[in-house]
Amino acid sequence: MTSSDLRPRPDGAAVRRLLRDGVLTVDGRLVEASNTTLRGTLTLDGVSAHCVYKPIRGERPLWDFPDGTLADREVAAYLVAEALGGELVPPTVLRDGPFGTGSCQWWIDEPDGAAPLVGFVAADAVPPGWFPIAAARDDDGTAYTLAHADDPRLARLAVFDAVVNNADRKGGHVLVGPDDRIYGVDHGVTFHVEEKLRTVLWGWAGRTLPADLVAALAVLADRLDADLGEQVAHHLTLGEVAALRARVDRLRSTGRFPLPPRDGPVFPWPPI
Structure with missing residues (x-):
């Protein structure tokens, strides 16, 4: 049995058990990642699946995030996404x-x-139904536009990024799975107490949140007051948990997608 036999559903007990208890062997390294990022194989009870393994000892120090905390932030991001x-x-x-x-x-x-x-x-060929986000030119001066689809799955991901204060939502961190779901990956630089949202998903900035996302934020707020708050506290500081709650409350209060900050960068680099 391979990973294609187990759909990557966050509520799948079999998936979590394989991730937690499977024998992990390293197959190779993803060389484009800034931190040590390894592709591995998990095996348990005759079932095998691939995984991404990011050891703490391979994390590069950052000036604005405490050393050795990125792996915990990856796990906290999953817990919040599951609740959302x-x-x-x-x-x-x-x-x-x-x-x-x-x-x-x-x-x-x-x-x-x-x-x-x-x-x-191409600047003159933005697909219908896409949001143009930023203008750019290549070395030859050809004009391009950074854009993304007006897709409700991406809209939910944009809200998630605002909740976790994602400082690195690159286009390459948005994956389309074989099940036609949208997945966000690489959430090591999240949950900072200062505002650091840097994303390529600004198409809905300032717009009213759809009703389903308003309802999802209400569920998330309730979960933070119950079991989720205790779970993320194992991976974040008390100040970061408080800031997480405040961001959820602010989104619910405004009822709108956040606007880009007026000072500081709004896009990750590189954006893709």
Whole structure:
């Protein structure tokens, strides 16, 4: 049995058990990642699946995030995404591995030929139903536009990013799974107490939140006051948990997608 036999559903007990208890072997390294990011294979009771393993010892120090905390933030992001609904983040756990403790996340195989929902397109050829976000030119001076689809799955991901204060929502961190779900990955720089939202998903900025997202935020707020608050407190500081609650409350109060900050960067680099 392979990973294709177990759908990456966040409520799947079998998936979480495999992530948590499976024998983890490393297959190779994803060399484009800034921190040590390894592709691995998990095996348990005759079942095998691929995963992304990010050992804490491979995290590069950041000036604005405490050392050795990125793996915990990956797990906290999954817990919040699960409560928000929509299966936005592949199941993720904190566990031991060949290079020590780190985050372990279900691998998402994008189907061959899957059309991206975020990217640079020719300035005069923005697809219908897409939001133009920023203008750009290549070395030859050709004009391009950074844009993304007006897709309710992306809208939910944009709300999730605002909730977790995601400082690095690149277009390449948005995956389309074989089950036609949208997944956000790479959430190590999240949950800062200062406003650091940097994203390519600004298309809905300032617009009214759809009713389903308003309802999802209400559920998330209730969960934070109950079991979820205790769960994320194992991975974040008390100040970061308080800031998380405040961001949820602010989104519910305004009822709108957040606006880009007036000072400081609004896009990650590189954006894709």
